[in-house]
Structures are given as structure tokens and as C-alpha cells.
Amino acid sequence: MQIGFLLIAIVLSVFAGRLVQLQAIDPGSYAQxxxxxxxxxxxxxxxxxxxLDRNGEALAETVDGRMIIADPAVTKKVAPELATMLARRLGxxxxxxxxxxxxxxxxxxxxxxxxxxxxxxxxxADVRKKFTDDDGRPFAGLSTERxxxxxxxxxxVAANLLGFLGTPRxxxxxxxxxxLETSFNSWLSGKDGEATYEVGAxxxxxxxxxxxxxAVDGRDLRLTIDRDLQFYTQRILQQTVTRAAGQSGIAVVxxxxxxxxxxxxxxPTYDASDPYRYDEGLYKSSALTDVYEPGxxxxxxxISSLVDAGLAFKEQKFRVxxxxxxxxxxxxxxxxxxxxxxxxxxxLAKSSNVGTVLAxxxxxxxxxxxxxxxxxxxxxxxxGLGGETNGIVPKGAAWTSQVGxxxxxxxxxxxxxxxxxxxxxxIANGGVRIAPxxxxxxxxxxxxxxxxxxxxxxxxxxxxxAARETMLMMERVLDPEEGVAPGAAVPGxxxxxxxxxxxxxxxxxxxxxxxTVSFAGFAPADDPRFTxxxxxxxxxxxxxxxxxxxxxxxxxxxxxxRRYGVPPTGGxxxxxxxxx
Amino acid sequence: xxxxxxxxxxxxxxxxxxAQAALERARLTVxxxxxxxxxxxxxxxxxxxxxxxxxxxGLLLFNTSMQQASFRATALQGQATDLGAQQEALEMDIQSLxxxxxxARLAQEMGMVIPSTPAGILDLTTGRxxxxxxxxxxxxxxxxxxxxxxxxxxxxxxxxxxxxAGSRTDRTDRTVRTDRxxxxxxxxxxxxxxGAPTGDR
Numbered sequence: 072m073q074i075g076f077l078l079i080a081i082v083l084s085v086f087a088g089r090l091v092q093l094q095a096i097d098p099g100s101y102a103q104x105x106x107x108x109x110x111x112x113x114x115x116x117x118x119x120x121x122x123l124d125r126n127g128e129a130l131a132e133t134v135d136g137r138m139i140i141a142d143p144a145v146t147k148k149v150a151p152e153l154a155t156m157l158a159r160r161l162g163x164x165x166x167x168x169x170x171x172x173x174x175x176x177x178x179x180x181x182x183x184x185x186x187x188x189x190x191x192x193x194x195x196a197d198v199r200k201k202f203t204d205d206d207g208r209p210f211a212g213l214s215t216e217r218x219x220x221x222x223x224x225x226x227x228v229a230a231n232l233l234g235f236l237g238t239p240r241x242x243x244x245x246x247x248x249x250x251l252e253t254s255f256n257s258w259l260s261g262k263d264g265e266a267t268y269e270v271g272a273x274x275x276x277x278x279x280x281x282x283x284x285x286a287v288d289g290r291d292l293r294l295t296i297d298r299d300l301q302f303y304t305q306r307i308l309q310q311t312v313t314r315a316a317g318q319s320g321i322a323v324v325x326x327x328x329x330x331x332x333x334x335x336x337x338x339p340t341y342d343a344s345d346p347y348r349y350d351e352g353l354y355k356s357s358a359l360t361d362v363y364e365p366g367x368x369x370x371x372x373x374i375s376s377l378v379d380a381g382l383a384f385k386e387q388k389f390r391v392x393x394x395x396x397x398x399x400x401x402x403x404x405x406x407x408x409x410x411x412x413x414x415x416x417x418x419l420a421k422s423s424n425v426g427t428v429l430a431x432x433x434x435x436x437x438x439x440x441x442x443x444x445x446x447x448x449x450x451x452x453x454x455g456l457g458g459e460t461n462g463i464v465p466k467g468a469a470w471t472s473q474v475g476x477x478x479x480x481x482x483x484x485x486x487x488x489x490x491x492x493x494x495x496x497x498i499a500n501g502g503v504r505i506a507p508x509x510x511x512x513x514x515x516x517x518x519x520x521x522x523x524x525x526x527x528x529x530x531x532x533x534x535x536x537a538a539r540e541t542m543l544m545m546e547r548v549l550d551p552e553e554g555v556a557p558g559a560a561v562p563g564x565x566x567x568x569x570x571x572x573x574x575x576x577x578x579x580x581x582x583x584x585x586x587t588v589s590f591a592g593f594a595p596a597d598d599p600r601f602t603x604x605x606x607x608x609x610x611x612x613x614x615x616x617x618x619x620x621x622x623x624x625x626x627x628x629x630x631x632x633r634r635y636g637v638p639p640t641g642g643x644x645x646x647x648x649x650x651x
Numbered sequence: 652x653x654x655x656x657x658x659x660x661x662x663x664x665x666x667x668x669x670a671q672a673a674l675e676r677a678r679l680t681v682x683x684x685x686x687x688x689x690x691x692x693x694x695x696x697x698x699x700x701x702x703x704x705x706x707x708x709g710l711l712l713f714n715t716s717m718q719q720a721s722f723r724a725t726a727l728q729g730q731a732t733d734l735g736a737q738q739e740a741l742e743m744d745i746q747s748l749x750x751x752x753x754x755a756r757l758a759q760e761m762g763m764v765i766p767s768t769p770a771g772i773l774d775l776t777t778g779r780x781x782x783x784x785x786x787x788x789x790x791x792x793x794x795x796x797x798x799x800x801x802x803x804x805x806x807x808x809x810x811x812x813x814x815x816a817g818s819r820t821d822r823t824d825r826t827v828r829t830d831r832x833x834x835x836x837x838x839x840x841x842x843x844x845x846g847a848p849t850g851d852r
Contacts, residue, residue, distance in 0.1 A: 129746065134739040135732075187743065188736035224746035227797050276721070302751035303765065306793040313794070340797065348799075562768055563783030626767040626791075638772040639782050 117261030120289035124298040136220030137191035139182040145212035146172040185220040223343035230343035231356040249354035261289030293511040295331035304334035311623040315610035323492040327599040330505035359459040362485035366573025369481030375541035376442035379533035382433040391426040417649030420547035424480040431479035446494040454509040455522040462486040492604040495591040499599035502538035543645040556617030568592020570616030585609040590620035764791040
């Protein structure tokens with residue numbers, strides 16, 4: 072009897088000891104071990120937002136993808152056959168795959184990454200069926216893991232703006248490498264969620280413990296870009312640049328009333344769906360990142376400022392000599408002439424540097440700079456893309472009288488193409504500058520900046536009358552007899568525009584004899600809807616803004632007017648005399 | 652004082668009577684046991700057992716069906732994922748079919764071009780055509796492809812090179828199409844160095 076009690080006591084104290092061990096000493100790790108058993112945690116992936124054009128067409132979208140992983144310990148035996156099949160079905164390199172399927176001492180090798188899910192599943196299912204082991208069990212050498220795939224269905228269309236995603240990092244997060252993908256990375260990414268639940272035999276146990284942190288999907292980014300117009304613009308730009316044997320080119324199509332960019336093309340550019348074949352230097356929009364001297368297109372700003380300041384009017388008479396001898400070197404025009412008797416409209420229509428300098432002499436010091444700054448030159452447009460340049464408008468002591476003279480006709484200052492398009496658009500929009508926008512609505516960049524068409528600020532730069540008078544003068548530029556750019560005309564429509572042929576600063580930092588030719592204009596002139604700006608850098612010698620950029624402008628404007636169903640206004644073009 | 656004494660006396664005379672009554676009341680009798688109505692035991696037991704059994708079976712069935720539903724949920728989830736992937740694949744196909752590049756190519760193969768002049772506009776209310784429409788011409792054809800990427804210099808393929816008879820091979824004058832490896836490139840004559848076509852699109 073007593074021995075019995077003793078035995079019971081011994082057994083109970085063993086139990087008590089174990090209890091103390093479990094409960095008092097490190098209970099947490101045991102609880103964790105228990106929890107891990109039969110528990111599964113899955114990441115609920117957040118879907119990256121799409122980048123859409125203004126009509127909702129996808130420019131960049133994410134599809135469910137898989138990485139295919141091989142276990143060389145298993146695949147070694149059937150490597151050649153398997154590699155053949157994978158090479159054929161997935162388009163992977165046969166020899167590389169073969170090598171990977173045979174790696175010694177490894178149990179994890181990538182076979183392919185970012186394969187569309189349905190394709191990957193089909194291939195893996197077929198492999199499992201085909202390479203069954205001796206007992207007839209499905210092949211265990213291949214498995215798949217989630218590996219989302221970003222696709223750019225339009226290849227090079229808007230690639231300069233979109234940027235692209237590189238191979239995801241090891242933790243599965245996206246790696247944005249350029250463009251909007253980078254500047255709006257956190258806006259687009261969203262936040263992964265997580266679900267933890269109890270499982271039995273691969274199925275969730277009903278009524279079991281379950282905690283879910285839902286994923287927050289990335290938000291879509293809707294652009295103001297019109298995909299089809301962007302395509303056409305890129306193609307026309309390419310044609311223009313290659314025909315003129317130019318180095319590069321930019322084309323901007325802007326809605327005059329809202330400042331929204333309908334197309335922003337750069338040439339050369341790259342293919343966002345296959346970026347690594349292209350030079351890294353192309354992963355940008357040179358319309359924003361590169362500055363250049365605008366040349367005569369800027370005369371529009373000088374002259375409209377003069378008109379606004381009440382210092383000039385379109386019929387104002389000037390005697391324009393062939394050369395103007397100022398402090399350092401003579402200023403001349405692109406064509407040789409004796410003293411001409413030009414009106415202000417004639418100065419603009421014939422793009423006379425000398426005439427513009429004479430007219431600009433009426434400015435008080437600092438006045439032109441104030442106007443140019445108000446037109447938006449020298450400040451970033453902040454439309455949401457990184458790497459934008461400010462452009463340079465000399466100030467203070469740097470604005471000497473020679474510099475001032477040259478600035479009046481568009482040299483000695485530098486701009487980016489979007490700035491310049493927005494500046495010319497100010498005249499189209501009745502003297503009110505509207506900040507250009509690339510993003511529709513509002514969105515926040517990774518730097519915390521709010522951008523978008525909702526934010527587009529408007530500022531009055533010149534009076535509506537001054538804008539109208541400038542427009543009338545700009546119409547003379549396209550006059551078949553008197554103007555320099557009849558090729559830019561759009562049959563049936565009133566068009567106002569201005570050519571530019573600027574000396575270009577080469578790679579060594581000096582004027583190297585190459586030029587930047589451009590054309591900026593808007594139509595219909597008397598009720599502007601679109602402002603288009605075409606720039607070609609370093610075209611074949613002898614090319615001018617009217618002969619190279621003008622026809623491109625005409626095609627783009629025709630297409631845009633047709634696409635948006637803008638009827639001609641029916642008015643007759645202005646006939647202000649150019650000479651007196 | 653005298654009144655108090657009188658009261659006590661009256662109480663004394665009353666007390667035995669009260670006690671008597673209490674006594675009488677306290678004389679308890681056994682409550683007559685009512686005749687037990689014997690409820691029939693069997694139905695009750697049967698009833699409870701049925702409830703119990705039904706509960707257990709119900710619970711079992713419920714659990715089983717929950718499990719079943721869970722299996723089904725997992726299977727359906729898998730199916731949904733598959734179908735989602737399939738839908739995405741189909742959407743991708745549509746995307747690539749709708750790509751402007753492709754449409755432009757197909758249209759141009761059929762002899763269509765995008766006109767570079769504005770269209771005439773027909774006003775439906777007045778029936779009047781405004782604008783200055785001009786028929787499109789073949790000159791409006793667009794370049795459909797970007798020029799291919801530039802290859803690094805060492806990967807450029809030189810043009811077909813004529814190798815003089817007997818210079819390296821014993822075969823007579825023939826055209827050697829050098830491949831893209833740098834070693835082979837070095838063998839080609841110098842004049843084919845930089846200015847040679849790249850073989851790009």
C-alpha cells in the first residue's frame with residue numbers, strides 16, 4: 072500500500088517537473104512550436120497599379136506571373152529531355168537550362184522568371200505528367216512560385232515616360248528603374264498583406280484560428296497621354312528626325328485649354344518591354360531632362376511681352392539693317408539683306424533677329440526677365456517625372472546687355488521642351504499660363520509632391536489683347552508669301568506658329584555649328600485647342616525650323632484636330648502687312 | 652408605574668393562551684404523500700437519447716460538411732486562380748492584338764495610311780461640309796518600327812567580306828559571312844571597322 076503511494080508520488084513529481092519545465096522555463100518557444108505545427112502563413116500580394124492613358128487604355132499593367140524552379144537533385148536524371156521541352160515551350164536558352172538542371176549539390180535553380188501564370192502552370196503540369204517516376208508518381212523536379220510580371224503592351228509607345236520595372240528583388244518587391252514607375256513607385260506599389268491560418272492536409276481548417284491583414288492594392292495612375300496620338304507622334308517624330316538626318320528630336324502635343332499633355336514623344340527612345348537591348352541613356356524623357364537654346368520660337372515671348380507692356384503693336388514700323396553692331400559682335404539675320412522696312416508682324420513673320428533686338432531695346436532693364444520667368448522659363452514644370460532640368464535664364468550680373476540682346480531672339484538662355492511648349496501655350500490660352508500636366512486628377516510622387524491636372528496652376532502673364540495680337544502676328548509666319556513656314560499650314564484651318572533655328576551647344580560646351588530646329592504653334596488660331604511643339608536637334612546642315620519641323624507640325628496638328636473632331640473656325644487668316 | 656404593573660399582569664394572564672394556540676399550530680402532521688403519477692420512463696429516455704444522438708450526429712455531419720466545404724473552397728480557390736490567370740493571358744492577347752503598332756502594320760499592308768491632312772467635317776444639322784479634305788497618299792506611310800538598338804562596337808557584325816583566294820582558306824574567292832564573335836571580327840580587313848553597317852533593323 073505504502074509502496075503504491077510512493078510510486079504514485081514519484082510519477083506525479085515527474086509530471087510536475089515536466090509541467091514546470093514547460094510552463095515556467097521558456098513557455099514562449101513551446102507555444103510557438105505548437106503554433107507553427109499545422110499553421111500556414113501566406114503573403115497576400117498587393118497588385119501594382121496600372122498606368123493608363125487618358126482613355127483608360129493600359130500602358131503598363133501587372134499580370135500574375137510565376138517563376139519556375141528546378142530541383143537539380145531530381146532533374147539531373149532527365150536533364151536533356153527536360154531542357155529540350157523547356158526551351159521549346161518557354162523559349163529559354165537550352166544550354167543554360169541544361170546546365171542549371173544539372174548543378175551539383177543544389178536543390179534550387181531558377182529555370183525561368185516572370186512567366187505568365189497560365190503558361191507556367193500548363194508547362195509544369197505537362198512536365199509532371201510526362202516525367203513520372205518509376206512508381207508512376209508525378210515528377211517532383213519543377214515547382215512554381217509567384218513572380219508578378221509587368222507588361223508594357225505598347226512596346227515603345229510612351230516608354231520615355233513610363234520607364235520600366237527590372238527583375239524583382241529577392242523579397243519579391245518591384246524594382247522600378249526609370250520614368251513614372253520610379254517617380255510614383257509607392258503610389259503604384261500598394262502594400263502586401265498577410266494571412267495566417269491553420270491547415271490540415273493542405274486545406275484550411277474551418278473554424279480554425281485565422282488572422283488576415285488584407286493587402287492594399289496599388290493605385291492606378293491615369294495619364295493625360297492619348298495612346299494613339301502618342302504612337303502617331305512618335306512615328307512622325309522618328310520620320311522627321313531620320314529624314315533630316317538629325318541626332319534626336321522631341322514633340323509635345325498639349326491641350327491648349329487645360330495644359331494637359333496629350334503626347335510627349337522623344338526620339339530616339341527604347342522599348343519598355345525589352346529595355347536591356349537599348350542604351351541606358353535612353354531611359355528618360357529628354358523633353359524634360361535636356362536643355363537647349365530655343366532660338367527664334369522665343370521671339371514670340373519677347374514680342375508678346377512688348378505688346379503687353381504697351382511698348383509695341385503689330386503694325387509698328389521698324390527700319391531693320393542687315394547687321395546690328397553692338398558691344399561684342401554683330402548681330403545678323405539668317406539671310407543677307409540691306410535695310411528693310413518691316414512692321415513688328417514682319418519681324419516675327421520673317422524671324423528677324425535684328426528687328427527683334429531693336430524692338431526689345433524698348434524694355435527697361437529686368438522687364439524681359441520678369442516676363443520670361445512668368446512664362447515659366449527657368450523653373451521646373453514638375454509634371455511628375457524625375458530628373459527634370461530647370462533651364463537657365465541668366466540673372467543679375469549675368470544678364471549683360473549682349474546677353475539681353477541674344478535672349479530677345481532665343482539664344483543665351485536654355486529651356487526644356489515642356490517649359491517652352493507651356494510658354495507658347497500661354498499665348499494660345501489668351502495670356503494665361505496653365506501649368507502643364509501629365510497625370511490626370513491628382514497623384515503623389517515618391518518625393519511627396521502632389522501633381523496632376525487637378526493641381527494645374529494658372530497665372531496671367533500677358534493680357535488677353537496682347538495674346539490675341541501676338542497670335543495675329545504668328546499667323547503671318549505661315550503665310551505662303553511673306554512667312555518662313557508655309558509648310559506648317561494645316562489646310563482649312565487658321566494656324567499660328569513660330570519657327571526656330573538655334574545655334575546649338577555641342578558636347579564640348581561650345582557652339583559647334585550644329586543647330587536645333589523647331590516649330591511651335593497652335594490651331595485653330597482664333598479658338599486654340601491644341602499647342603504643338605516639334606524640336607529636331609542637329610539636323611543636316613541647311614535645315615530650318617520651317618522646312619523640317621514645320622511639316623511635322625502640320626501632320627501632327629491635322630491628325631490631332633481630326634482625332635478630336637475640331638471643325639475649322641471658318642475665319643480668314645490675318646493679313647497685317649509685313650513691310651511698310 | 653401602576654399601569655405598567657397592570658399590563659404585566661394582563662400579559663401573564665394572556666400568555667398561556669397564546670402559547671396554547673402556538674402549540675396547537677405547531678402540532679405537525681405528515682403531509683399526505685400524493686399518489687405518485689409515474690411518468691413513463693421509456694419515452695423520456697428515448698427522447699433524451701434521440702436529442703443526444705441527433706446532436707452528436709448533427710455535429711458530426713456539420714463538421715464533415717464544413718470539411719467538405721473547406722476542400723471545395725480550396726479547390727475552387729485553385730480554379731479561380733487558374734481561371735484568373737487564363738483571363739489575364741487572354742487579356743494580354745487582346746492587348747497585343749490592339750497594339751497601335753500592329754494595327755498600323757496590318758493597315759499599311761492593306762494599303763491604308765493615316766492621312767496627314769485634316770478631314771472634312773460634316774455638320775449633321777446643316778448637312779454642310781467644312782474643311783479642306785485632301786485624299787491621303789502613299790507618302791503618308793509611317794515608319795512602323797523603331798530602328799533597333801545600337802550594339803556595342805565589339806558585337807557589331809562587319810559586312811560580308813571578300814577574302815582573296817589563298818589568303819587563309821584554300822578555297823577560291825568566296826564570300827565569308829563573319830559571325831559576331833570578336834575573334835572573327837579581328838580577321839576582317841580594317842576598312843570594314845567603324846563605317847560598316849551594323850546589321851540592325
